[in-house]
Amino acid sequence: MDYELVEFESPFFTLYKLHEGIYAVIATDHALTGANAGFFNIGNHTILFDTLATPNATQDLLKASEIFTSRKPTMVINSHYHGDHIYGNYAIPSSVPIISNPTTLAMMKKYTLEKLAEYQKIAPSEIN
Template sequence: MMDISRVPFESPYFQLEQVAEGVYAAIVRGGTGAWGNAGIVDLGGETLVFDTFFTPPPAQSLREAAQTLTGRPPTYVINSHCHSDHVFGNQVFDDAVIVSTTRTYELMSERLPAMLEEVRAHPPSLEEAARDVQDPRMRRDQDLLIADYRAMEAALPTLQLRLPDLTFERRMVFHGARYKAELLTFGGGHTPSDAILHLPAIATAFTADIVQVDFHPSTDIANPDEWLDILEQVDNLALKHVIPGHGPVGTGEHVRIMR
């Protein structure tokens, strides 16, 4: 059994779970506009947020949770990769330093303005496709996806793209009175550039979509072999806790299951 406990902070967008002292996983409630999991780390003297959800309202709730749990607003925000379900809440953290890999910054700059322009001109309509889904589990997933996109459509009038302020190439270290946190990239697997946040003292990592628990992986690069190589390097970290990009909190075993 993992020593995970629920946190008495109520949000309609996510369930907060305490993984270790000062380390919290924000596991999304499906169909609310959050979509991709996030997290909060009290480094000791500074607060770090990992990813910012799909729309600003859940990101605002995440900011409030960070303030409540750590007693201070976030100093740093990590963008693990360029996908919108992990970065479209960035604008809520206007006073924080947002960090990503250099390649993720480039991908966000290249892809996301055009994506926003497209969805504003042609909001996605998934209801018709959902009518043909017969499997009840797949239908449930499709219904949640439709609800997430409806939440994004509702947020479009005020949604603004906020890009990272600071980039790194391979490794960046945050030093706090409680934790040292390593921001690492082993290359691109789920996207052309993916980053994880490793807390070596407690064998814990926020992996974003490099590791997903009880979810089928998806990729927008041509060669998944690099993803397998990345998972091998993540496995070498000998993790106790894994906070995935999608699904519940897992263990190091889920890295091997993902492979």
């Protein structure tokens, strides 16, 4: 498969065009971004695939998707419940639906608040 590095300035990820309307968002620093993501244009819709770990990284994802598809995202798909794929949901406008499969949704409901509470406990020790 051919791919093309796309010029987009972000401290969180590097952007690649995989095919017309299909982009891969590859984390440059997993401590800042968490995971990889992507977006694609299916004609009348731009869909984000995962939202990264932080609202700041997700803001760059939103900006890139709008620039390269000429439209704001119309839907988000969460692949699974891990925070590095869903915590960026916080930065998604409330008018944009966020979908996942029933198992992912159940796992998000079960573990997300629990994991955030764990992170709050350890965060002070990680800050110098």
